[in-house]
Amino acid sequence: xxxxxxxxxxxxxxxxxxxxCLVIDLDIxxxxxxxxxxxxxxxxxxxxxxxSLPSYELIEYISQRLDTYKLMVxxxxxxxxxxxxxxxxxxxxxxxxxxxxxAEYFYxxxxxxxxxxxxxxxxxxxxxxxxxxxxxxxxxxxxxNQKLQLNIEIDVGLxxxxxxxxxxxxxxxxxxEENNEFVAFSGFMGYDPHVVKLPKxxxxxxxxxxxxxxxxxxxxxxxxxxxxxxWRDDLTFNGAGSPTLNLHKTKQSPxxxxxxxxxxxxxxxxxxxxxxxxRPATFIATPVLKTFENISIPGLEKLKxxxxxxxxxxxxxxxxxxxxxxxxxxxxxxxxxxxxxTLLNVPKKTSIEIDDFVFxxxxxxxxxxxxxxxxxxVKNGQIMKAWTLLNNV
Numbered sequence: 001x002x003x004x005x006x007x008x009x010x011x012x013x014x015x016x017x018x019x020x021c022l023v024i025d026l027d028i029x030x031x032x033x034x035x036x037x038x039x040x041x042x043x044x045x046x047x048x049x050x051x052s053l054p055s056y057e058l059i060e061y062i063s064q065r066l067d068t069y070k071l072m073v074x075x076x077x078x079x080x081x082x083x084x085x086x087x088x089x090x091x092x093x094x095x096x097x098x099x100x101x102x103a104e105y106f107y108x109x110x111x112x113x114x115x116x117x118x119x120x121x122x123x124x125x126x127x128x129x130x131x132x133x134x135x136x137x138x139x140x141x142x143x144x145n146q147k148l149q150l151n152i153e154i155d156v157g158l159x160x161x162x163x164x165x166x167x168x169x170x171x172x173x174x175x176x177e178e179n180n181e182f183v184a185f186s187g188f189m190g191y192d193p194h195v196v197k198l199p200k201x202x203x204x205x206x207x208x209x210x211x212x213x214x215x216x217x218x219x220x221x222x223x224x225x226x227x228x229x230x231w232r233d234d235l236t237f238n239g240a241g242s243p244t245l246n247l248h249k250t251k252q253s254p255x256x257x258x259x260x261x262x263x264x265x266x267x268x269x270x271x272x273x274x275x276x277x278x279r280p281a282t283f284i285a286t287p288v289l290k291t292f293e294n295i296s297i298p299g300l301e302k303l304k305x306x307x308x309x310x311x312x313x314x315x316x317x318x319x320x321x322x323x324x325x326x327x328x329x330x331x332x333x334x335x336x337x338x339x340x341x342t343l344l345n346v347p348k349k350t351s352i353e354i355d356d357f358v359f360x361x362x363x364x365x366x367x368x369x370x371x372x373x374x375x376x377x378v379k380n381g382q383i384m385k386a387w388t389l390l391n392n393v
Contacts, residue, residue, distance in 0.1 A: 052261030057387035141182035187236030317342025
């Protein structure tokens with residue numbers, strides 16, 4: 001076996017129980033964090049994307065090493081679970097526009113708890129993408145009798161929503177300016193993963209980045225020139241993300257706030273050129289329940305001697321993940337997928353026994369991590385105390 005997985009297999013076999021689990025290698029995670037810090041320009045803040053790292057202990061671990069207390073949250077249950085653990089240092093930016101009914105629900109439940117260490121009115125920036133949404137949040141602020149912070153989503157080329165013209169942006173900013181007793185402008189959010197994902201035949205990376213940055217700068221100029229009362233030195237100009245993190249290293253970048261999360265764990269979706277210096281830090285590990293020297297398919301029993309592969313059944317399966325180790329491991333397509341017991345095939349010479357572990361790489365982190373009851377952090381080849389997942393309901 002590969003020495004790395006041989007050790008991980010031994011550690012898991014000696015663990016208190018053997019079920020499908022999510023493992024995060026903290027030594028590799030530390031390397032990925034250092035890679036991030038070595039590529040940052042001055043005067044830019046890092047914001048941790050909670051959906052990609054849905055565990056308070058994991059967020060805290062990364063936060064301490066990045067020395068940041070900025071978070072991006074995409075899910076109201078995560079927000080409700082997190083804020084009771086946060087303090088006055090934290091700043092939360094919503095990563096997508098929330099239905100105003102959901103924001104109101106959040107405040108109703110939060111105020112019932114009377115948490116004193118976190119101010120949900122000054123420390124949360126709600127994302128707004130249309131004039132209608134701005135009006136709805138103005139009405140919510142009036143109902144709460146509190147001032148809300150509004151960050152405006154701008155469309156820098158992804159075309160997933162947000163203000164896409166300066167004319168429409170001016171109307172949105174005017175609404176905020178005219179209702180400044182209820183809402184405050186806190187900045188912009190412009191997400192740009194299309195820059196590295198567009199086929200070059202459509203638009204080059206250089207051109208896509210130039211267009212995105214230019215529109216972002218034009219939006220900032222509108223605030224400074226047409227709405228000077230809304231301009232503050234502490235405005236959040238958020239953008240980037242793991243795919244485009246390294247494209248914002250120069251002073252030409254219009255953003256001062258970068259959101260990242262998935263690059264630290266590097267699921268397979270992030271096996272892209274811009275993140276080639278990052279290493280996979282998370283794996284699904286699941287025990288082998290049964291092994292067979294040949295593949296035996298119902299109805300094809302007489303032919304099993306012709307199938308020159310070892311077969312095994314694992315605990316669970318059908319995750320959004322790729323089978324990764326042992327080398328050459330594949331799901332048996334004739335037997336099909338199963339969330340209960342999945343039939344896999346490995347090369348005949350593969351040394352794998354019952355109770356050994358099979359390893360997979362998740363396609364993404366946010367959805368897959370939530371399918372497990374806990375996270376097993378591994379440091380120096382040993383399993384540490386399990387980390388809990390954020391409440392998803």
